[in-house]
Each structure stands twice: as C-alpha cells, then as structure tokens.
Amino acid sequence: MVRCTVALAAVLAATGLANAAEIDNHPAQMMPLASESLLLDAVNAGPRFVAVGERGHVLASLDGHDWVQAEVPTRATLTAVTFADDEHGWAVGHDAVIVHTDDGGQTWSLQNFEPELERPFLDVLFLTPQRGFAIGAYSLFYETSDGGQTWTEHETPVREDEWHFNAITRLDNGHLVIVGESGTVAVSSDAGETWTSAPSPYAGSYFDAVPFGDAGFMIIGLRGNAYWTTSAEDIVWTQVETGTGQTLLGGAALPGGGAVIVGLNGTVLKTVNNGRAMERLPNGVGVSLNSVLVNNGRLLAVGDRGSHIIELR
Numbered sequence: 001m002v003r004c005t006v007a008l009a010a011v012l013a014a015t016g017l018a019n020a021a022e023i024d025n026h027p028a029q030m031m032p033l034a035s036e037s038l039l040l041d042a043v044n045a046g047p048r049f050v051a052v053g054e055r056g057h058v059l060a061s062l063d064g065h066d067w068v069q070a071e072v073p074t075r076a077t078l079t080a081v082t083f084a085d086d087e088h089g090w091a092v093g094h095d096a097v098i099v100h101t102d103d104g105g106q107t108w109s110l111q112n113f114e115p116e117l118e119r120p121f122l123d124v125l126f127l128t129p130q131r132g133f134a135i136g137a138y139s140l141f142y143e144t145s146d147g148g149q150t151w152t153e154h155e156t157p158v159r160e161d162e163w164h165f166n167a168i169t170r171l172d173n174g175h176l177v178i179v180g181e182s183g184t185v186a187v188s189s190d191a192g193e194t195w196t197s198a199p200s201p202y203a204g205s206y207f208d209a210v211p212f213g214d215a216g217f218m219i220i221g222l223r224g225n226a227y228w229t230t231s232a233e234d235i236v237w238t239q240v241e242t243g244t245g246q247t248l249l250g251g252a253a254l255p256g257g258g259a260v261i262v263g264l265n266g267t268v269l270k271t272v273n274n275g276r277a278m279e280r281l282p283n284g285v286g287v288s289l290n291s292v293l294v295n296n297g298r299l300l301a302v303g304d305r306g307s308h309i310i311e312l313r
Contacts, residue, residue: 028056
C-alpha cells in the first residue's frame with residue numbers, strides 16, 4: 001500500500017498480514033483465549049456487549065468480564081461492529097467482508113466477501129435495520145437499503161482523492177460524519193444521500209468522530225490531536241489540549257456531556273473545562289486501546305489483550 005494510516009498499519013501488523021487480502025474464507029476457529037486476543041471494536045446490543053477483532057473473532061458478554069465466542073463464517077480480521085437495534089447487527093473487516101446477525105450476535109451469516117479488492121472495511125453504521133453504510137481503505141464506500149442483502153458502491157465527490165475512510169458516526173441531531181486520512185472530514189445532513197467535504201483544522205489523519213453536544217462532534221487522531229465543533233453545518237473548530245502526543249483511536253460521548261477518548265499505550269482521557277482540555281484517567285492497562293463504551297459509571301475499552309474495565313472518575 002502506498003498510503004497507510006497508523007490504525008490500519010497497526011491492525012495489519014498485529015494480525016501478521018502484508019496486506020488486507022486473506023483470499024481463502026473459512027469459519028473462525030473457536031479458541032479458548034479469544035477474549036484475550038486483539039479486539040478492535042465493541043458496541044452495546046440490548047443487554048449485551050458485542051466485540052470483534054482478529055481472526056474473525058466475535059464475542060458477547062453481559063458484564064464485560066466473561067465473554068462467549070460466537071460462530072462466525074470468516075477468519076478475516078473484523079475491524080468494526082454496529083447494531084441498528086437489539087437484534088440486528090453487522091461487522092466488517094478485511095477482504096471487504098461483511099457479516100450479519102439477526103439474533104443479537106449469537107449467530108452470524110456472510111453478506112459480502114471480496115478479497116480481490118485488497119481493501120478492508122474499517123467502519124460500519126446502520127441507521128435502521130435496512131439502511132446502512134460500510135467504509136474503508138482508499139475511499140471504499142458501500143451502502144445498502146435492504147439490510148445488507150445487496151451492497152452497492154456509494155458514489156460521492158468526497159471519494160475523489162481515495163484517502164482512507166476510518167470512521168462513520170451519527171450525531172445526536174441525525175447528521176452523519178466521516179473522518180479519515182489526510183484531514184478528511186465529510187458531513188451529510190440527509191441520512192447519507194449526499195456528502196460534502198468540511199474544513200479540517202489539521203492535515204493529519206483522524207480515527208474517530210464522537211458526538212459532542214446536541215449538534216456537534218469531536219474528531220481525534222494522530223499525535224494527540226483533537227478538535228470539536230458545536231455544529232456540523234456551521235463548523236468552527238476548537239482545539240482540545242489533550243496533554244498527550246499519543247495517537248487517539250476511539251471515543252464515546254458521556255451521558256452528562258463531554259467525551260472519553262482512548263488510544264495507544266493505555267491512553268484514556270476525559271474532557272474537562274467544557275471540552276477545552278482533557279485529563280488522563282489512571283487505569284493500569286498499559287496496552288493500546290481501540291474502542292470504548294460508557295456503562296454505569298465505568299468504561300469498557302477493547303484493544304490489545306482483549307477487554308478492559310476502567311473506573312470513570
């Protein structure tokens with residue numbers, strides 16, 4: 001690959017791949033230590049947590065401590081997972097793979113597998129059980145209007161430079177945001193039908209966009225860079241003093257306002273001073289974290305060596 005973001009490079013290196021194509025598709029192996037392997041994303045699915053990661057691992061848990069591995073029809077590394085409701089979920093990953101569940105993550109079926117593309121999906125979002133998007137490397141951008149029975153390429157001008165699309169997020173007001181490589185920020189105000197490029201305060205890569213306030217969002221990325229805006233339509237960026245040079249990979253909105261952010265080398269941050277700065281949360285994890293959820297005053301973070309429960313102080 002000519003261009004490769006830090007997050008994508010980390011995934012490829014961690015799974016021992018020279019590129020994202022794994023060619024042969026086989027069911028994921030059931031492994032007793034799957035819960036301690038590299039996990040790349042986690043979401044809430046009704047009463048459960050569902051996490052995904054290397055070798056096609058999909059895990060479910062009721063408490064974040066004890067995990068049960070699901071049978072999945074692929075060994076491709078899964079990079080992201082989303083649920084439209086308590087039962088209907090999708091996970092995406094290497095080999096342009098897409099798998100689907102309609103029973104809350106207990107069983108999974110294959111919807112898409114295109115190793116010849118040599119481009120992984122890096123994130124997925126469903127607005128309803130029918131309407132969804134999968135995005136990834138080199139501006140890979142698929143959409144579906146039938147729950148994933150058919151997927152088609154979504155044509156939009158924001159794909160012209162073929163930068164990696166790293167994350168897609170729905171804001172509290174319904175707007176959608178995509179962030180990615182080389183300062184890519186794109187916004188949709190019509191449920192993903194059309195997209196416009198937004199001004200970027202930084203030319204480096206972003207790895208996540210987090211809802212921030214009623215209509216705004218925060219973007220996070222390389223070298224501790226983080227910025228927020230109160231509006232997705234009239235964007236004015238405020239830089240966040242993160243106090244770290246570590247790359248920031250994932251975040252979640254806090255119920256009372258603000259956000260928590262995770263990243264490389266055990267970085268866990270919480271916004272303070274109305275979002276203008278962040279403080280580090282002691283956690284004792286010490287490994288890189290890719291995604292985080294807020295649950296009953298605690299954080300569930302996933303990354304190297306599986307899942308980690310962190311007190312939210």
